[in-house]
Structure formats: structure tokens, C-alpha cells
Amino acid sequence: MARDTLFNTTAPVEKFEFNEQVAEVFDDMLDRSVPFYKQVIEMTAQILGRSLVEGDTVYDLGCSTGTTLLHLARILENKNLEFIGLDNSKAMLDKALRKAQMFSMGDRIVFSEQDIIRTDFSRAGGVILNYTLQFISPGMRLEFLKNVYRGLRHGGVLILSEKVICEDTVFNDRFQESYYQYKKRRGYSELEIAQKREALENVLVPLSSRENKDMLLRVGFSRVETFFRWFNFVSLVASR
Numbered sequence: 001m002a003r004d005t006l007f008n009t010t011a012p013v014e015k016f017e018f019n020e021q022v023a024e025v026f027d028d029m030l031d032r033s034v035p036f037y038k039q040v041i042e043m044t045a046q047i048l049g050r051s052l053v054e055g056d057t058v059y060d061l062g063c064s065t066g067t068t069l070l071h072l073a074r075i076l077e078n079k080n081l082e083f084i085g086l087d088n089s090k091a092m093l094d095k096a097l098r099k100a101q102m103f104s105m106g107d108r109i110v111f112s113e114q115d116i117i118r119t120d121f122s123r124a125g126g127v128i129l130n131y132t133l134q135f136i137s138p139g140m141r142l143e144f145l146k147n148v149y150r151g152l153r154h155g156g157v158l159i160l161s162e163k164v165i166c167e168d169t170v171f172n173d174r175f176q177e178s179y180y181q182y183k184k185r186r187g188y189s190e191l192e193i194a195q196k197r198e199a200l201e202n203v204l205v206p207l208s209s210r211e212n213k214d215m216l217l218r219v220g221f222s223r224v225e226t227f228f229r230w231f232n233f234v235s236l237v238a239s240r
């Protein structure tokens with residue numbers, strides 16, 4: 001796995017994009033920047049494993065390099081499921097395809113270049129939206145989630161993971177500090193942390209956990225629950 005050193009530079013920071021350079025180091029970037037990334041994927045697999053039925057389709061919206069779907073296709077292989085990963089970054093999808101071929105999963109997962117805001121699907125058993133909603137313009141999130149809700153069958157499940165802010169500013173600062181300490185322990189320098197933070201300004205726009213939950217309830221999900229939280233990272237499950 002190529003090491004992420006993208007922000008180890010004092011050069012003026014450009015707006016963060018999911019381009020080729022990012023795709024090349026993305027797996028290392030997530031592994032070292034998203035706390036409990038692998039555990040959230042395992043929990044996602046467990047939750048979906050209990051709700052999916054034979055022949056269901058599972059969508060991963062903003063699938064990046066396909067790590068989650070590759071794991072699910074392995075763990076849930078006896079349910080005859082269809083796996084579809086959508087992303088609008090060609091560089092990410094190229095990497096996903098290469099990984100799928102490397103693990104002999106090329107025929108088990110479909111990867112497609114699409115804008116998830118404009119995607120239409122129906123009767124899905126599961127939708128995964130891990131660390132992607134935060135990159136969609138806040139004003140478009142409710143309409144987008146309505147579309148996701150409509151795309152699920154009755155009893156279908158959405159997994160939503162996000163970086164969040166706290167409503168209390170003191171806790172927000174303390175949680176943020178815990179996150180920076182985490183990144184330092186994972187080998188990022190202060191320069192790298194500061195440069196990436198600037199690149200993500202107004203690109204990654206986090207809401208609070210409550211705001212995310214409220215949106216899910218407003219679009220119609222009947223049940224919403226938190227299944228994971230680490231300081232300012234939250235994973236929710238919602239059932240139609």
C-alpha cells in the first residue's frame with residue numbers, strides 16, 4: 001500500500017480533490033485518518049448480513065477504491081447478492097477494479113462512474129454511504145437522502161458514516177484535539193495535519209450527529225440508531 005505523504009509540503013495548499021494522486025495513496029490515507037475504519041466495515045457487514053435477503057442488491061455510494069464491497073463480497077458470499085459501487089472519480093474506480101481483479105472478485109462487483117446525486121435505483125436491500133455525504137453540498141443532502149430512501153425496498157437498510165461536529169463548542173474543540181493526537185500517533189506530522197485541514201476547508205462540511213439523524217428521519221426512515229461513535233466520527237444505521 002503506497003504511503004500517504006501528499007500534504008508533507010509547505011507549498012500553497014490546493015482544494016482537496018479525489019484525483020489520481022489521492023487515489024494512489026487513498027487506502028493508506030483512510031487507514032491512518034479514519035479511526036476504526038476496518039471495524040466499521042466489519043460492523044457494516046454484520047448489520048447487512050442480518051437484514052439482506054437472497055438476491056438483494058447492495059450499493060456503495062462513493063465506493064472509492066472498493067475496500068468495503070470487497071470485504072462484503074467475501075463475508076456475505078453465500079447470499080447470492082449483487083454488489084454495485086458508484087463513484088464519480090475515475091482514478092478511484094480504476095484502483096477499485098485493479099483490486100477486485102487482484103482478489104479474483106472482478107465478476108462479483110460492478111463498479112460504475114456516476115454522480116451519486118443523479119443516480120436512480122430501486123428495491124435495493126442495502127445502501128452504504130461511508131464518509132461521502134460530508135462531501136455533498138449541505139443544501140443538496142436532504143433531496144439526495146430522499147432519493148436514497150426511495151431506492152431502498154421495504155426493510156432495506158442504509159449505513160451512514162460521517163465525520164461530525166459537536167453542538168457544544170468546548171467538546172468540539174476537545175474531540176478535534178483527540179483526533180489530531182490520533183493522526184500524530186498514526187504518523188502524520190503537524191505540517192501534514194495542518195495542510196490537509198486547509199485543503200478540506202469548505203470541501204468536507206460536517207454536520208452534527210443529531211442533524212444527520214434528523215435528516216434520515218425527515219426523509220422517511222422509520223428507525224435510526226448509532227452503532228459506532230469515536231469522538232467526532234459516527235456511524236448510523238437506518239431502516240426503511
Ligand SMILES: C[S@@+](CC[C@H](N)C(=O)[O-])C[C@H]1O[C@@H](n2cnc3c(N)ncnc32)[C@H](O)[C@@H]1O
Nearest residue numbers: 018062063064087088089114115116130131132
Ligand atoms: C471519503 S471517500 C469515501 C470512502 C469510502 N466510502 C470508503 O469507506 O472507503 C468519498 C468518495 O466519494 C466520492 N464522491 C464525492 N462526491 C461524489 C458524487 N457526487 N458522486 C459520486 N461520488 C462522489 C469521491 O470521489 C470519493 O471517492
